[in-house]
Amino acid sequence: MSTQVFGWSKTEAEDSAAVREFASDVRNGLAKSQKELHSKYLYDELGSSLFESITHLPEYGLTRADERLLQRHARDIASLLPSRVAIIELGSGVGQKTRHLLQAIGNPLRYYPIDVSADALARCERDLADVAEVHPLVQSYLDGMARATAERQPDESFLVMFLGSTIGNFERKCALEFLRDLRRALLPGDMLLIGADLVKDRDRMLVAYDDPTGVTGAFNLNLLGRINRELGADFRLRDFEHQARWNEDQRRIEMHLRSRVDQTVRIAEADLTVNFRADETIWTESSHKFQLSELDALAEQTGFRVEDQWVDRDWPFAENLWAVS
Ligand code: AVJ
Helix, strand or coil: CCCCCEECCCCHHHHHHHHHHHHHHHHHHHHCCCEECCHHHHCCHHHHHHHHHHCCCCCCCHHHHHHHHHHHCHHHHHHHCCCCEEEEEECCCCCHHHHHHHHHHCCCCEEEEECCCHHHHHHHHHHHCCCCEECCECCCHHHHHHHHHCCCCCCCEEEEEECCCHHHHCCHHHHHHHHHHHHHCCCCCCEEEEEEEECCCHHHHHHHCCCCCCHHHHHHHHHHHHHHHHHCECCCHHHEEEEEEEECCCCEEEEEEEECCCEEEEEHHHCEEEEECCCCEEEEEEEECECHHHHHHHHHHCCEEEEEEEEECCCCEEEEEEEEC
């Protein structure tokens, strides 16, 4: 997003710029031969709350593993941080997982959560007010980073947190580029705490993204609902079906929305009419899964040094502490 928004009071001009950008992304994405929509658009207010529900599903162990590691090792992690530190979190959501670490650090602390969901950030600010001075940023990751690091105090270092395996949503090549950009926004002494979901049993991965309760399906289909609401489209959600696939070559789960029938959809605000053949899909998200060795290589290729790593045994997931090298 190009708008520089602080807090959650967007002006009308910023709102309409965001709608135009959404419309243009939808137009470009649906013009491709494999139709696609960017996964960041899954997180409107309803989508964010559906994702929050996903984190409670027994089949989706990822978030609980992440939180277990942060809770169990909060003191270890805190002991490895620079003495004067401020925290930036990319894609914080409500920031629940971060509480343990903020508490373990103890001293008065500036915390900059960055997220696309203003609602989640409002809750985050409320919930964490007792453990940090919260400065919410409704911005893209790198814009928010620039905003936060501009407030660096003398002798202060930043810890950037990128939890929940959100890095897995990037194509592997884009993850590399993104981490390099992130590195460029930091200084020696700064650190990155990055969570990554590990490759595990195929059926376990698949059911985590295709739960029998149907919450993930609702989360995925809501993207079409959002296009109806914000871009005046006429998607019939019942004529689409949620699909999760394991892509073995790319080691990633892909979510798709499969058209059940031949159909035509009108998206007024994008001035677009789209045809779907029965069985054709819109690709809405990739969640790449990692090998431990791959994570160390990723650090090295992007200008970081591995400081420590913690792995959950019940749900293979790795928390990685890297330092700017
Ligand atoms: C929040 C991006 C890590 O990819 O596992 C959950 C999002 N999508 N179920 C993930 C998600 C479907 C999640 N991340």
